[in-house]
Amino acid sequence: MPDKRLCWSKRSLALALTLAIGCGQAAWAQPATDLLAKVDPFVGVDGGGVTGGNTVPGAGAPFGFVSLSPDTTNADTNGYDSRSPIMGFSYTHVSGTGGSGKYGNFRVTPTVGPLRVNHLHFGKTDERASPGYYTVGLGNTDAERIKVELTATRRVGLQRLTYPASAESHLIFDVSSVIAMRGRGQRVRLAKVELINDHTLAGEVTVEGGWNPTPYTLYFHAVTDRPAKAFGAWKAGQGWMETKPGVGRSEGGVQVKSAANRLGLMIEYDTEREFSNRLGAYLTFDTTANRQVQMKLAVSFISADKARANLDEEAPGWDFDATRRTTEAQWSDALAKIRVEGGREEQQRIFYSALYRSHTMPHDLTGENVWWTSDEPHYEDFYTLWDTFRTLHPLLTIIQPQRQRDMIRSLLDTYKHTGWMPDSRIAGANGMTQGGSNGDILIADAVSKKLGGFDVNLAYEAILKNGEVDSDKPFMQGRVLKDYLKLGYVPFTETRSASRTLEYAYNDFAIAVVAKSLGKTEDARRYLARSGNWKNLWDDAIGCVRPRYPNGEWVENYSCTYEYPDRSGPWWDAVFYEGNALQYSSYVPQDVAGLMAKTGGPDGFVKWLDHLFDGHYSQSNEPDLLAPYLYIHAGRPDRTHEIVRGLMAKHYRLSRTGLPGNDDAGAMSSWYVWNAMGLYPNAGQPFYYLSAPIFARSQISLESGKTFVVSAPNTSDENRYIVGAKLNGKPLERAWISHDELARGGVLELTLGPAPGAWGKSLPKPPQGL
Numbered sequence: 001m002p003d004k005r006l007c008w009s010k011r012s013l014a015l016a017l018t019l020a021i022g023c024g025q026a027a028w029a030q031p032a033t034d035l036l037a038k039v040d041p042f043v044g045v046d047g048g049g050v051t052g053g054n055t056v057p058g059a060g061a062p063f064g065f066v067s068l069s070p071d072t073t074n075a076d077t078n079g080y081d082s083r084s085p086i087m088g089f090s091y092t093h094v095s096g097t098g099g100s101g102k103y104g105n106f107r108v109t110p111t112v113g114p115l116r117v118n119h120l121h122f123g124k125t126d127e128r129a130s131p132g133y134y135t136v137g138l139g140n141t142d143a144e145r146i147k148v149e150l151t152a153t154r155r156v157g158l159q160r161l162t163y164p165a166s167a168e169s170h171l172i173f174d175v176s177s178v179i180a181m182r183g184r185g186q187r188v189r190l191a192k193v194e195l196i197n198d199h200t201l202a203g204e205v206t207v208e209g210g211w212n213p214t215p216y217t218l219y220f221h222a223v224t225d226r227p228a229k230a231f232g233a234w235k236a237g238q239g240w241m242e243t244k245p246g247v248g249r250s251e252g253g254v255q256v257k258s259a260a261n262r263l264g265l266m267i268e269y270d271t272e273r274e275f276s277n278r279l280g281a282y283l284t285f286d287t288t289a290n291r292q293v294q295m296k297l298a299v300s301f302i303s304a305d306k307a308r309a310n311l312d313e314e315a316p317g318w319d320f321d322a323t324r325r326t327t328e329a330q331w332s333d334a335l336a337k338i339r340v341e342g343g344r345e346e347q348q349r350i351f352y353s354a355l356y357r358s359h360t361m362p363h364d365l366t367g368e369n370v371w372w373t374s375d376e377p378h379y380e381d382f383y384t385l386w387d388t389f390r391t392l393h394p395l396l397t398i399i400q401p402q403r404q405r406d407m408i409r410s411l412l413d414t415y416k417h418t419g420w421m422p423d424s425r426i427a428g429a430n431g432m433t434q435g436g437s438n439g440d441i442l443i444a445d446a447v448s449k450k451l452g453g454f455d456v457n458l459a460y461e462a463i464l465k466n467g468e469v470d471s472d473k474p475f476m477q478g479r480v481l482k483d484y485l486k487l488g489y490v491p492f493t494e495t496r497s498a499s500r501t502l503e504y505a506y507n508d509f510a511i512a513v514v515a516k517s518l519g520k521t522e523d524a525r526r527y528l529a530r531s532g533n534w535k536n537l538w539d540d541a542i543g544c545v546r547p548r549y550p551n552g553e554w555v556e557n558y559s560c561t562y563e564y565p566d567r568s569g570p571w572w573d574a575v576f577y578e579g580n581a582l583q584y585s586s587y588v589p590q591d592v593a594g595l596m597a598k599t600g601g602p603d604g605f606v607k608w609l610d611h612l613f614d615g616h617y618s619q620s621n622e623p624d625l626l627a628p629y630l631y632i633h634a635g636r637p638d639r640t641h642e643i644v645r646g647l648m649a650k651h652y653r654l655s656r657t658g659l660p661g662n663d664d665a666g667a668m669s670s671w672y673v674w675n676a677m678g679l680y681p682n683a684g685q686p687f688y689y690l691s692a693p694i695f696a697r698s699q700i701s702l703e704s705g706k707t708f709v710v711s712a713p714n715t716s717d718e719n720r721y722i723v724g725a726k727l728n729g730k731p732l733e734r735a736w737i738s739h740d741e742l743a744r745g746g747v748l749e750l751t752l753g754p755a756p757g758a759w760g761k762s763l764p765k766p767p768q769g770l
Contacts, residue, residue, distance in 0.1 A: 044658055045078065057134060079104050101211065155300065168286075186208065198228045357663055366378045487552075495574070498575045513685075531591065648672060738767075
């Protein structure tokens, strides 16, 4: 075993301190501030665990990797809790996720007074945020309060700090920081920092644990806009601190040369124990007269030199406000993809806050692929497709089609170089697979909607492997196929057996869709047949899905209305992942007609769905999100209208607890975006259900330069039923439209009333099958 003690060493240089000498405008006419002002980045930040939104309030660019945001003493995966003191501001976060989280790297804390690195937690005043910007007054007293302002580009975070008049104002860099999550999750294996001169430092950290066990190494390069009067490195543990001041102190802005100005520090963490030791650097400034200090820090997965290049490319100057305006212009362009009119001001603000959160993940790390050599776009932090395939990616297909193409190309490039297309991927490695191989559905969605721009044959190769090859690591990639192919279901002896069976069946349907598009008739026939495997777990006697043993016998002592077995451990060990039998029994997106037949035809199906919504449906998680729209297949769009309106009003609010559960990288937010416009996708299939919008007009900007408008001029809380519709001036009696109809542009006119009428009750029902 290596020596786990904290020690100083020139030789190993696991952490080195070196002292050296010197060394958009938006496309819309509407002003950017009009839409930016409608976004509240604090919506959904609080709650914690499954019930909290876990969103990130800090500054970032659309899909940018840098997410410069406050970390608090008590927090979940987002690093933030409104009720807790702020410890500092780290540069990397995931937004809206559950599980064990990742990141929280390179925390920087501004302080005044005597130098200290322990017990850094401060109260806050005047905390505000908008897209691309965050500000807070940090300090426990008025005398020590520091105005912190943050903005960011894709790989760079900028801080503008206004200190009180003080001769001892500090920047404390914690190179070993992570999102702590009360001691759970990540552990630091290695940390390094190098002070290049009195205003420049660089370093790296290697972290393991969190959503996947694979370590990642991240580098940084940071610069301040003025020299520090003193600087150095520090190491600390519980209740103790050691500092190593820089030998070449700055005098009058000129660094003093020293023959003995190279020092070494090393720290090793015992990764078998809870992380406790920390490592970092400090810069001290005299802000008696000049109270403002600016700092910019860039990150890279490749090297500290690459981080420096990123800094030079994205933030070469010191105009904080200009950088903020550039990022705001990017956000304005993203928000302007959908413009809404009418409704209440609160509803518009909830909508644009949701649209904002639909542009946070996955992170664009093109140019940062350290894991293999490729010229393809590269995205990390698909966290996870099990969440986002349902609502987020179909939304991006319409309003950010090139982003969606690039994300698919990145997933396919990952398959090409690793052997599997992941369902979850973060920080360069696959994360835990929650159910099926849901990249299959992304490909089917793109193919059926004619997105184009990626290698369809490579995509088919990737998803066919998911359907044919038993995974070598089923917890991380692919599927458990041996018993599924033999029995037609995943048996009770496997974890998540019932939910996996249902998800695998829909994944098989997705493969059939792509096979048919490529003229692979036999493959399409075979996989379409496999997509009916959900029926092998349907128990007609009780009217829902029921797990079975390998010998075909039903699991005993079973009910549709409770989870079996009672969950005493994690969802991973349950029969249904993050849901119960009745919720998952509604998850047959490919064969609603078959599900309807199982429940007694249209009337029986409506009663069955009513039972689901009588206390068994959950908006806090994804498995049954499609369920409100299944009424349309039975000719009862009025029930869809009632339920969707009720869910939006009950679960989405303009508050820090304003989300029904984890936002899951924008999955829950994009659900609201769709429903507020009166549209909803059945992911993997080329049509959209219709419901009663809350806005009088929603205009979607399409890639073709055309627009698609949903017009409902008489919508209100009372008028919540569609009683008539026209598409481009022609009567529309069905409660759905095709993707082609939307993509061609035009106007969908909806007439709403206070009571349901005959609209949408007749055929044709939404198209399904091949």
